[in-house]
Amino acid sequence: MTTSGELTEKEAGTGGNPAMARRAAFAGGVGTVIEYYDFSVYGFLALTLAPLFFPEQDPATATLSALAVFASSYLVRPLGGWFFGILGDRRGRRFALVATVLLMSVACIAMGLLPTYLDIGISATVAIVIVRLVQGFAAGGEVGGAATYVAELAPAGRRGVYGSSTAMGATFGFAVAAAVVGVVRLGLTPEQMQSWGWRIPFLISVVFAALALWGRLRLEDSPQFRALEESLEGKTVEKRPLAAVIRSHPLSVLRVLGMSVALNGTVYIGLTYFGIFLQRKGNISPTAIAWIAAAGIAIAVVTFPLPGLLSDRFDRKPVLMIGYVALALVAWPAFSILSTTSSIALAIGVYVVYMFFNGFVQVPTYALAAELFPTNVRYTGIALGYNLGTIIAGGTAPLIAEMLVQRTGSDTSPAGWVILVAVVGLVSVATVGRTASKALPQS
Numbered sequence: 001m002t003t004s005g006e007l008t009e010k011e012a013g014t015g016g017n018p019a020m021a022r023r024a025a026f027a028g029g030v031g032t033v034i035e036y037y038d039f040s041v042y043g044f045l046a047l048t049l050a051p052l053f054f055p056e057q058d059p060a061t062a063t064l065s066a067l068a069v070f071a072s073s074y075l076v077r078p079l080g081g082w083f084f085g086i087l088g089d090r091r092g093r094r095f096a097l098v099a100t101v102l103l104m105s106v107a108c109i110a111m112g113l114l115p116t117y118l119d120i121g122i123s124a125t126v127a128i129v130i131v132r133l134v135q136g137f138a139a140g141g142e143v144g145g146a147a148t149y150v151a152e153l154a155p156a157g158r159r160g161v162y163g164s165s166t167a168m169g170a171t172f173g174f175a176v177a178a179a180v181v182g183v184v185r186l187g188l189t190p191e192q193m194q195s196w197g198w199r200i201p202f203l204i205s206v207v208f209a210a211l212a213l214w215g216r217l218r219l220e221d222s223p224q225f226r227a228l229e230e231s232l233e234g235k236t237v238e239k240r241p242l243a244a245v246i247r248s249h250p251l252s253v254l255r256v257l258g259m260s261v262a263l264n265g266t267v268y269i270g271l272t273y274f275g276i277f278l279q280r281k282g283n284i285s286p287t288a289i290a291w292i293a294a295a296g297i298a299i300a301v302v303t304f305p306l307p308g309l310l311s312d313r314f315d316r317k318p319v320l321m322i323g324y325v326a327l328a329l330v331a332w333p334a335f336s337i338l339s340t341t342s343s344i345a346l347a348i349g350v351y352v353v354y355m356f357f358n359g360f361v362q363v364p365t366y367a368l369a370a371e372l373f374p375t376n377v378r379y380t381g382i383a384l385g386y387n388l389g390t391i392i393a394g395g396t397a398p399l400i401a402e403m404l405v406q407r408t409g410s411d412t413s414p415a416g417w418v419i420l421v422a423v424v425g426l427v428s429v430a431t432v433g434r435t436a437s438k439a440l441p442q443s
Contacts, residue, residue, distance in 0.1 A: 022162075023218075023219070025150050025153075025154075025162050025163075025165040026165070026215070030169065030211065030212060030215050032142060032143070032146050032165075032166055032169030032170050032173065033169045033170075033172050033173045033176060033212075034101060034104075034105070034173065034205075034208045034209065034211065034212035035100065035101055035104045035138070035139060035142045035170075035173065035212070036139075036142075036169065036170045036171075036172075036173025036174060036177075037173040037174075037176045037177045037180075037205070037208060038104045038105060038107070038108035038135065038173075038205050038208070038209075039073075039104065039108075039135055039139050039173070040173060040174045040177045040271065040272070041108065041111075041177045041180070041181065041201045041202055041205075042069075042070055042111070042132065042135075043070055043174075043177075043271070043272040043275075043276075043398070044177055044178055044181045044201075044272075044275060044290060044293070045181060045198050045201065046063070046066040046067060046070060046276060047063060047066070047276065047279050047280075047286075048193060048194060048198050049066055049128070049198065050062040050063050050065065050066040051194075052116045052117060052118075052124075052194070052198070053066070053069075053116060053117050053124055053125050053128050054066060054117070054125065055117050055118070060406065063276075063280075063402065064399065064402060064403070064406075067276075067398050067399040067402060068399060069128060069129055069132055070132070070272070070395050070398060070399070071394075071395035071396045071398075071399045072129060072132055072133060072136070072395070073132040073133055073135050073136030073139070073395055074136055074387075074390045074391050074394045074395035074396065075133075075136065075391060076133050076136045076137045076140065077136050077137070077139055077140035077387035077390050077391065077394070078140060078383075078384065078387040078388055078391065079137060079140065080100075080136065080137035080138060080139065080140020080141050080383075080387065081140040081141060081144055081380070081383030081384055081386070081387040082140075082242055082380070082383070082384065083137070083140075083141065084096045084099065084100055084140065084141025084142075084144070084145060084379075084383065085141065085144060085241060085242065085379045085380030085381075085383040085384065086241055086242070086380065087099060087141070088141070088144070088145050088148065088379030088380070088383075089241040089376060089377060089378070089379045089380050090241070093145055093148055093149040093152070093379065094149075094216065094219045094220065096141055096145050096379065097141075097142075097145045097146065097149065097216050097219075098213065098216045098217060099141070100138050100139075100141040100142045100145060101138075101142070101209065101212045101213060101216060102209070102213060103134065103137070103138040104135055104138035104139065104142070105205050105206070105208070105209030105212070106209075107131050107134040107135045107138060108135065108202050108205040108209075109202065109203060109205050109206055109209075110131050110134075111128070111131050111132075111135075111202045112199040112200070112201075112202030112203040112205075113199070113203075114127050114128060114131065115127070136395075140383060140387045141383060142170075143166065143170065143366070143382070143383075143386055144379050144380075144381075144382035144383030144384075144386055144387075145379055145383070146165075146166045146169070146366075147163060147166050147366040147367075147369055147370050147382055148370055148378045148379045148382060149219075150162055150163050150165060150166055150366075151163055151366075151367060151370030151371070151378075151440065152370075152375070152378075152440065157312055157436070157437065158312060159312070159367045159370065159371070159436065159440075160307075160308035160309065160310075160311035160312040160316070160363065160364060160367045160436060161305050161308035161309050161312055162308070163308060163363065163366045163367040163370070164304045164305045164307070164308035164359075164363045166366045167304050167359065167362035167363045167365075167366060168301050168304045168305075170362075171267070171271065171297060171300070171301050171304070171355070171358075171359075171362065172297070172298065172301045174271040174272075174293070174297055175293070175294045175295075175297035175298040175301065176294075177201065178275070178290050178291070178293035178294035178297065179290070179291070179294035179298075180200075180201045180204060181201050181290045182287060182290030182291045182294055184197055184198075184200050184201055185197075185286060185287040185290060186287055241376070241377045241379075241380040242380055242384065244376070244377050244380075245373065245377040245380050245381040245384060246384075248377070249372070249373055249374075249377065249381055252372035252373055252381060252385070253381060253384055253385045253388075254385070254428075255372060255385070255428050255429070255432065256369045256372065256381070256382060256384075256385025256386055256389070257385040257386075257388045257389045257392075257428075258389070258424050258425060258427060258428025258429075259320070259365045259368070259369065259385075259389070259425055259428050259429065260365070260385060260386045260387075260388070260389020260390060260393075260394075261389040261392050261393040261421050261424045261425070261428075262324060262361060262393075262421050262422055262424050262425025262426075262428065263358075263361050263362055263365050263389070263425070264389055264390050264393045264394035264397065264421075265392075265393030265394070265397050265417065265418070265420075265421030265422075265424075266327050266358055266361060266397075266418055266421055266422065267355075267358050267361070267362065268393075268394060268395070268397035268398060269331075269354075269397055269398070269401060269414060269417070269418055270297075270351065270354045270355050270358060271293075271297065271355075272397070272398045273397065273398040273401045273402070273414065274293065274334075274338060274350070274351065274354075275289050275290070275292075275293045276398060276402065277335070277338055277339075277401070277405075277411075277414075278292070278338060278347065281338070281339060281411075283340070283341065283342040284341075284342060284344065284347065288344055289347075291344075292344055292347045292348050292351065293351065295348050295351070296347070296348045296349075296350070296351020296352050296355065297351060297355055299348075299351075299352050300351065300352050300354075300355030300356045300358070300359065301355070301359075303356050303359055304359040304362070304363055305363075306359070307319050307323070307359050307360045307362075307363040307364060308363045308364075308367070310360075311363065311364040311367060311436060312436050315434045315435065315436045315437070316364040316367060316368040316371075316429075316432070316435060316436055317429050317432050317434075319360055319363075319364045320360070320361060320364045320365065320368070320425065320429050321426060321429065322357075322360050323357055323358065323359070323360030323361035323364075323425075324361060324422040324423075324425045324426050325422070325426075326357040326360065327354070327357050327358060327361065327418055327422050328418060328419045328422040328423075330353060330354055330357060331354075331414070331415035331418035331419060332412050332415040334350050334353070334354050334415075335411055335412040335413075335414055335415050336411075336412050337350050338350055338411075339411035339412065361425065367436070368429075368432070368435060369381075369382045369385065369386065370382060370440065371435040371436075371438070371440060371441070372435075372441075373441065374440075374441040374442055375440070375441070375442055378440075393421050393424075397417065400414075400417055401413075401414035401417060404416070404417065
C-alpha cells in the first residue's frame with residue numbers, strides 16, 4: 001500500500017460511508033467532552049481545594065501546592081499513552097476508547113468522595129495525588145485514540161473538519177466543568193461550598209460517564225484497523241508498537257511532541273490559569289468567573305470547525321503558523337486586561353479571542369499527528385509524542401504562570417511563557433510538508 005498520493009475513499013479509511021464517520025466524530029467528541037470535564041473540574045476548584053488538602057501552608061504556597069497536584073497528573077500521561085496505545089494498536093481503537101473513559105470517570109467519582117486533611121491528615125493529601133495520577137493515566141490514552149479513530153474514518157480531504165470534533169470535545173469539556181462549578185457556586189453559600197459543595201461537580205460525573213459509555217459502546221472499529229487485522233490473517237497486529245514507533249518514526253514523534261508543547265502550553269493558560277488569575281486578582285466574584293470561563297470557552301469552541309476547514313483547504317502548516325503567531329501577539333494584552341478589569345463582558349471577550357486563535361493550533365495538530373504515522377502504530381505514536389509534550393507544558397502551564405507572577409511581581413509575565421511555547425510550535429512544523437491532500441500512511 002502507498003504511503004502518499006492523492007486521497008481515495010478506500011485509503012482514507014471511510015469505505016465511502018460518511019454516516020459512519022459522522023457517528024464516530026460525534027461519539028468520539030462526546031466521550032472527549034466527558035473525559036476532559038472529569039479531568040478539568042479540579043482546575044476550576046483548585047483554590048477551594050487548596051486549604052482543604054494543604055491547610056498548614058500559607059495561602060500562596062497552598063495555591064502552588066494545589067497547582068502542583070494538577071501538574072502531577074501529567075507526569076503519568078505518557079504511561080497512559082503507552083498502555084492505551086498498546087491496547088488501541090493491538091486490540092482496536094474502540095476497545096481502548098471505552099477503557100479510557102471508564103477509568104477517568106471512576107477516578108473523578110473517587111475524587112468527590114475523598115476525605116479532607118481535617119478528617120485523616122496527611123493521608124488526604126496523598127490520596128488526592130493518587131487520584132489525580134489515575135486521571136492523568138486515563139487522559140494519556142484519550143486524545144491519541146480519538147484523533148486516530150476520527151482520522152481513520154473521515155471522508156477524503158475532510159480529516160481537518162471532522163477531526164475538529166476532538167479539539168471541540170476536549171475544550172468544551174472545560175466549558176462544561178466551568179458551568180457546573182458556576183451552577184453549584186450560585187446555589188450555595190461560600191461556607192457550604194467549602195464544606196461539602198465542592199464534591200458535587202465530581203460526583204455528577206456518574207451521569208456523564210453513562211452517556212459517554214453508551215456512545216462509545218455503539219461504535220465499530222475503524223475500517224483501516226480491521227483491514228490491517230484481516231491482512232495479517234489472525235496474527236498479532238503489532239507486538240511492540242512503542243518500540244516500533246520509536247525505531248521507525250522518531251522524527252514524527254519529535255514533531256508531535258513539539259506541537260503538543262505549543263498546544264498544551266497555550267491552551268491551559270486559557271482553560272485553567274485565566275480563571276485562577278482572575279480569582280486571585282479579586283476584581284470579579286468566583287461565581288462570575290466560572291460563568292465567564294464557561295461562556296468564553298463555549299463561544300470559541302463553536303468556531304473550531306473553521307480552522308479544520310482551512311487546514312483541509314490550505315494544508316495544516318499555514319493554519320498552525322497563524323495560530324502560533326496570533327497567540328504570541330495576544331498573550332500580553334490578554335493578561336494586561338484581565339489584571340485590571342472588573343467587566344464581565346470584557347473578560348469573556350478575552351477568553352473568546354484567546355481561545356479562538358487556540359483553535360487554529362488545536363484542530364490542525366490532531367489531524368497532522370494522525371497523518372504522520374502508519375496504521376499499525378498510529379495510536380501509540382500520537383499518544384507518545386502528545387503526552388511527552390503535556391509533561392513539559394501541559395499541567396505545568398498554570399503552575400509556571402503563577403510562579404512567574406509571584407516571583408516577578410508582574411501580572412503580564414505569563415505572556416513570556418506563551419511566546420516561548422509558540423516558538424517551539426513554529427520550529428516543530430517548519431519542515432513539515434503537505435499532508436492534507438494525501439492518504440493516511442498505511443502499514
